[in-house]
Amino acid sequence: MAxxxxxxxxxxxxxxxxxxYDAEAVAALDLTDEELRGMYGSMIQARALEERGLTLQRQGEFHFWMECxxxxxxxxxxxxxxSDRDxxxxxxxxxxxxxxxxxPLEDILxxxxxxxxxxxxxxxxxMEPYERRMPHIVAVGTQLPQTAGLMWGRKLQGKDEVGLVSVGDGGAxxxxxxxxxxxxxxxxxxxxFLLLNNQWAISTPVERQxxxxxxxxxxxxYGFEGTLVDGNDVLATYRATKRAVEAARAGEPHLLEVLTYRRGAHSSSDADDYRENVDIEAWRERDPIDRYETFLEDRGLLGxxxxxSIREAAEERAREAAESALEIAETQSPEEVFxxxxxxxxxYVDDQREELLDLVDRHGEAAFRW
Incomplete structure (x- = not known):
């Protein structure tokens, strides 16, 4: 059970x-109306992009897609x-x-x-704020010591920067x-350290981990503090992270566990037949977007x-970004994988490249689309 x-x-x-909601806690966040609406826009855009990506995977355009x-x-x-420098x-x-x-959405796709x-x-x-990251690495958990190493280097250089690194419950x-x-x-x-506890490491429940x-x-x-936060509350995750970042900037690392639930499958390759529907339904009632919409409407910020209109615009942006990304991918040679x-x-890598080029000559580039 979840x-x-x-x-x-x-x-x-x-x-x-x-x-x-707790009105005093909201006031203490010191967020502007624009910032509150902006977080909503990001959440809606993320869901629209996730739906577009999954659709494209089902249509054979993407080989693989992760659900969120x-x-x-x-x-x-x-x-x-x-901050932008973090x-x-x-x-x-x-x-x-x-x-x-x-x-940019196109870049993500x-x-x-x-x-x-x-x-x-x-x-x-x-670098733009979104470029202050390391490349995605498929090997689970490796980003944790790598981020620690990166921030050690930045600390030695005298930079006033914080590194936030995410890992799932399985990676823990x-x-x-x-x-x-x-x-x-x-x-x-x-x-x-942002631990995204969505309660499933593919098909392994958290109680088995x-x-x-x-x-x-x-x-x-490890000699520092940890905090547990409702992961479906965007304001609570903001507040807890803000506090943790301030502590980290002063030389105090922090482990932030956000308790949430992965309602979709682990990925487009996941059969997802190992879970109970009662858990999925219970967490659907705790949907992070639904509760935030109730808050925004009560505050008179959005209706x-x-x-x-925000949903429709997000869906259109996701559609346009997907079309652009697919066009760019079409222009690239299969040998760029090397x-x-x-x-x-x-x-041996040069030999593999030559072997691939020979196959492309025989079958055409269309057979080796990304």
């Missing part, structure tokens, strides 16, 4: 599942709490976080079409989790007509 935030006395929350339905608040809130290394399903940081990423900036100083079972947190704690690095009551409890073993890997490719 766990719910209301089962924990120490789980932080501002917005209840029904949209009611129901996780939007746990992605957008933390991203909104960072770093954010996301999981690959965190579309909302990337959107909140300003990453091209990663899934090509399998690699590009940076427009020639130096760190010239990897040795890299221990390595990353231990390294950050020992060297007092400016890192916030750990005997701990919460993942946040693990932080004490039903606004919600509809680029940007080795500075001096070994002989």
């Amino acid at each position: 766990r719910f935030p209301e089962e924990y006395d120490d789980c932080e929350r501002i917005l209840a599942p029904d949209g009611s 339905r129901g996780l939007e608040a746990s992605h957008v809130g933390p991203a909104a709490a960072l 770093w954010m290394n996301t999981e690959w399903r965190q579309y909302g976080a990337q959107i909140q940081r300003g990453r 091209l990663f899934w079409l090509r399998g690699y990423e590009e940076w427009a900036a020639d130096s760190i100083a010239e 079972s990897k040795g890299d989790f221990h390595a990353g947190l231990n390294f950050a704690g020992a060297l007092e690095l400016p890192v916030v 750990t005997a701990a009551d919460t993942y946040a409890d693990r932080a004490a073993g 039903p007509d606004d919600f509809e 680029d940007e890997v080795f500075a001096n490719p070994p002989d």
